[in-house]
Amino acid sequence: MKVSELIRMSLRTIISSPLRTFLTMLGVIIGVSSVVTLVSIGQGTSEAIAKQYENMGTNLLVVTATGNGRATQLSYDDLMNFENFPEFKSIAPTMSKNGSNVKYDRTQEKYNVLGTNDRYFDIIKAKIDKGRNLSPTDLEFRSNVAILGSEVTKKFFGTLNPVGENINIDGVVFNVIGTLKEKGSNIGGASVDSSVIVPLESARRQFKLGQIRTTYVEAPTKDDIYTAQETMKQYLTYKFKSDTGFVLTNQDELLKARTEATNTLTNQLVAVALISLLVGGIGIMNIMLVTVSERTREIGIRKSIGAKRRNILLQFLVEAVVISGMGGLIGLLLGIGFSYALPYFSPKQSTSLSFNVGLYSFLFSVLVGVVFGLYPANKASKLRPIDALRSD
Known part of the structure; x- marks a missing residue:
């Protein structure tokens, strides 16, 4: 059959x-x-x-100082010197102030204020929508300039171009020089969409911030990130006289x-x-x-x-x-x-x-x-x- x-x-x-x-x-x-x-x-x-992770890059290393006191202070100049090593492509030290009162006209909202340098946006793969990026001159002269995340822009200005306008952050006036395209949430950190980014030394001076606690490190390739991680670990262990005062987060390992x-x-x-x-x-x-x-x-x-x-x-x-x-x-x-x-x-x-x-x-x-x-x-x-x- x-x-x-x-x-x-x-x-x-x-x-x-x-x-x-x-x-x-x-x-x-x-x-x-x-x-x-x-x-x-x-x-x-x-x-x-x-x-x-691709939005942040798998060749990214996040350095976080967790200790207290002078033994855990990270120097901006020392960190930037690492760019002279072949396993380091870009470095962006940061310091932040959460829940800052940001005001424009009669509208006020709380947002995260982030102080950093001009490398930051390239490292986290964020793109400028309108205006310009932070410049070495802004960093050197501690200019009161700001770049707005997409959510902040939408909240205060809607579809209007905010470049050239002034906003008030905790009583300090900053001039808007640029806005960011929408990026979405980052792994292990606050969304840049809901942040106001200013020059690092301007944030330190105007908001009485302490020391650099978080630094973003980009390697040329995914393979180089492990060499960069070992180099940074040796430096921090020597600086802090201990291997417990810091945390190194390798994005590739996390992925x-x-x-x-x-x-x-x-x-x-x-x-x-x-x-x-x-x-x-x-x-x-x-x-x-x-x-x-x-x-x-x-x-x-x-x-x-x-x-x-x-x-x-x-x-x-x-x-x-x-x-x-x-x-x-x-x-x-x-x-x-x-x-x-x-x-x-x-x-x-x-x-x-x-x-x-x-x-x-x-x-x-x-x-x-x-x-x-x-x-x-x-x-x-x-x-x-x-x-x-x-x-x-």
Whole structure:
């Protein structure tokens, strides 16, 4: 008997009991749809994390002084001297004042004020929208000039060009020389969109800030960042007479660690989802055993007119595979639908569909049908014709 004919016979049997067939397939449907959805969420999350790090650059090192007192003071000139080393491309020391009162006209809001140099925007991959960047002259003469993040610009000026306008920061007047394009949140730090950036020494003098606590270091390539990290570690250990007064955060290491953690969690969730497939397989085995009992007389008739054992085995095995395959196909379509729909209901959650995952999930569902359908099919094929015909 041809396989195509066996498939048609299986479909007729399935259609004759639609509710029972659907309940039999339910475990497989849930399992496959769960696997596809969970993997798409995991891959989407990994890609979103990678994109955030790409916005900052994986060749970025963040140096944070955590101690107190004179032993933990970082000198601006000493830090900038590192640009003479080949493993260092750009350095941007920073100091910040959170919750500063920023006022324009009659509008007042609290924003983060960041003091830094002209390298900062290139390092964090932020782009000037209108106006200009900080200049060496602004830094040297401690000019009261400011660059506004996109949120700050929108809050005070809407769609107008603020370049040339004056804003008041904690009672000090600053002239706006530029605005930034929207960038989004940074890994491990405040968003530059909601910040006002001023020359470092202007921030130190006007707002009575202490010492440099955070420094952004950019290496020429991702490989150079590990050399730069070791060089900076040696310098800070010598300066602080200890290796506990600072923290070095390597963006490339963070990206690898977070991606690995996300993949591990995704794999664990997929393992749980696969249990549903196995439960679905048990359901298929159970219903096929019931089917064999119900169709014992049919088996006896077929054997008495010449059907061989392998014909009976294939008939019931194909029926189990068709049930699991249909369940896998429905689950695959549902998983794809959930993956596309989820970002609409939860905009912060991104998903990424994988053709291979969908294909492997479907093939696994077919394999479940083979494995769990083999025992009932084998049992049916072993029935003796005389015993089967005696069955009611």
